[in-house]
Amino acid sequence: MTENLAVVEDLHFSRAATPIFSGVNLRVRRGQITAVMGPSGTGKTTLLKLLGGQLQPASGKISVFDQEVARLERSALFKLRSRMGMLFQSGALFTDMSVYENVAFPLRVHTDLPETMVRDLVLIKLEAVGLRGARDLMPAELSGGMTRRVALARAIALDPELLMYDEPFVGQDPISMGVLVQLIKRLNQVLGLTSIIVSHDIGETLSIADYAYILSGGRVIAEGTPAELEASKQAEVRQFVGGLPDGPVPFHYPAADFSEDLFGIAKEADHA
Amino acid sequence: MLDLLAGLGRKQLDILAALGRSGIFIFQSLVGWPKSTEALSLWVRQVYSIGVLSLIIIVVSGLFIGMVLALQGYTILVDFGAEQALGQMVALSLTRELAPVVAALLFAGRAGSALTAEIGLMKATEQLSSMEMIGVDPLKRIVAPRLLAGFFALPLLTLVFAMVGVGGGWLVGVDWLGVDGGAFWSNMQSAVGFQQDVINGVIKSLVFALAVTWIAVFQGYDLVPTSEGISRATTKTVVYSSLVILGLDFILTALMFSNI
């Protein structure tokens, strides 16, 4: 077994005519928290879906647990996925099941454990996220932060080796944000997980990550430990880590010259 | 001009691609559907939400359609002194046409649109993706039980519709307008054949069930996961289902009843 749990080599992917990735290389080391950061719309969620085999790359190689994801058969892929957990941005709890049933779901479909054992495991996982008392609530009755914690309990129900977080900090109030940050860090240490966090909340992410990549314009523009990134002199990294509105990573979506655009409309109005 | 042609061609290819996707979709959902007790309980739950919950609208519409048929039929038949034939008119129109078609149209509006919206919302809230990542195939877990429940429920609803319709016809014809009850039933029995009318009606409704459920579930699964996408897909389900039902009805009627 290599030290790298997931490897992405020279990944190309495009949606419709827009290229999302053009030549991305990533390495996720066992037992670490790896962060993938970048401005919105750089395809961070897409990257996770590619790792989980929900999307197929145009070219390049993605391997997880030393298996090339895109080459796997449907059944082998589902088997591989049972070793991964993923926390979706919205939580994605099954709305027709209670909190308890949501967490029990992966156990029910992948194991033949007796009901008492399922119950114990579910309660352990719920206790880990501090929501053992909320087990009988329906997802609609939960707050956003609680939803994400239940989803986290569900993602770790099968004790996966690799846990992927999609924007775990978005839209959280400072308290639940702090709770989540601590939770992710602790879970990684206690359960010996490997984690990938995809996020644009730089401060929180860098505070727990062991290694980070910054994506922009379809490629990795910088990588390193949080300390290295913060000390970096590279302009893009400075802009991103410092949170400056404009810089090498443009604030504007590509467009024609602004004054020309305005004049163009004025001319058309004249004609009319 | 060339642009227009190219656009048209692209549109055709899009339609062809959607058709292909829907074919692969139904194939992957139904092949190797697990026959465990859990699958059965998922199916039962869907029969409940698709079939049992549609019962009220089916029963009420069936009753009224039977009553209207009897009322209209009576005013026409009484001119020829043939009001004895009321039973046969009501029963034949119900078993051959109205029960399969109207039940299917109501089913598309009541259960089909709900299916599309439900699956669409699951897609929009990433529930389908997260199920995939848990290692459960949503085609098998979400889609297949719904498809099979739809195939099963509509023929039953059609039979209930026809029964209630005949009852409504009897209520108006015999109980209210005073047509002779004996003649009502005996004329009906001599005119309606079990095989060529009742069974053919059930076959029709089975075909409609396949079409409507397939369209509804596929539209839900294939939609653009935004609120606009969901509303558009729900509309599409009802429109496409209705058109397909009426078109198929013509073809099936031509095949079944043209040589009787």
Add this chain to the structure above:
Amino acid sequence: MPKQRWVEISVGGFMLLGILALVFMALKVSGLTMNADRNSFQVEAYFGDIGGLKPRSKVTLAGVTVGRVAAIELDEEWFEARVVLEMNSSLQGKLSKDTAAAIQTAGLLGDNYISLTPGIEDEMLGPGDTLRDTQSALILEQLINQFITNSSRD
């Protein structure tokens, strides 16, 4: 889980209702009888012209329905219509062999049916026998034609 139980019970009720509807459609609406084959016997009759007679048309005796037309086919030797009648078995051995069969019309525009008139012979009609005394359908257009030609000859 009580909810799951309610779902199961109501789905069971739904299926039962569907079966009930099928049975209703079969027995009450289409008049299917389970033992139609055992309780009937077949006789044949040849007609020169059957008019609008169809399979499943009624066979009556003194106005009472006593059977149905089971099949109609062309006899290719004599070019007549061979009609198979399915009669209630209660009449087996009770109708004489020279019973007459006539194709009549219910009302002016109604369906064609076969009306039987009992004969006087001692020998009784059994399964597979042929009715000799038959009267073809009256065809309205032919009657009118005849009437016109006859009256113009006068």
